[in-house]
Amino acid sequence: MESESGSWFDAETATFGDRVAGxxxxxxxxxxxxxxxxxxxxxxxxxWEGDASExxxxxxxxxxxxxxxxxxxxLSGEGPGVDAPLPEGVVPATAPAELAGLLAEIRAVRGEMSLQAQRLERLETRLEAALGATA
Incomplete structure (x- = not known):
């Protein structure tokens, strides 16, 4: 069930909520x-999944x-995402559940680290501005 533009989850086929759920x-x-x-x-x-809010x-x-x-x-269905869902009853040939859990946790930490890096940049900018104002 791929759209003509290519991906099951692209903007023409799926919504933000569909992609989150998928x-x-x-x-x-x-x-x-x-x-x-x-x-x-x-x-x-x-x-989010029902497209009632973002x-x-x-x-x-x-x-x-x-x-x-x-x-x-x-947001758009473009870029790195997930593949189309498998038909019902088909079990994917993926890593064991424990490895999938570890991968998910690594991804979560990566997201948190990115947020902290942005926060650090904002703090550094504020500090530089404060130091410049006192000089």
Missing amino acids: AREALGWSQKQLAERLGVKVKTVKH PRANKLQMLAGMLGVSMRWL
Whole structure:
């Protein structure tokens, strides 16, 4: 069921919510598990997946990192994302669940590190401005 432009999850075929749900399901996570990892309510994840709302920029970045996809893919369907879902009943030939869990945790840490790096840059800019004002 790929669209003519190529990807199951592209902008013509899928919405932001579809891509969030697809990436979450590709990891084997429930909405509750994703919500707990992001520090949001399950209701919030349901709203995102139902296209009733979208996350703020900081949560979007964490979400992309945890799901192992690019923010661009989540928003537009372009860039690194997940493959089309397998037909029902087909079991993917992937790494064991433990390895998938480790990979998911690494992705989550990567997202958190990116947020912290941005925060550090903002603090450095403020410090430089404060030091420049006192000189």
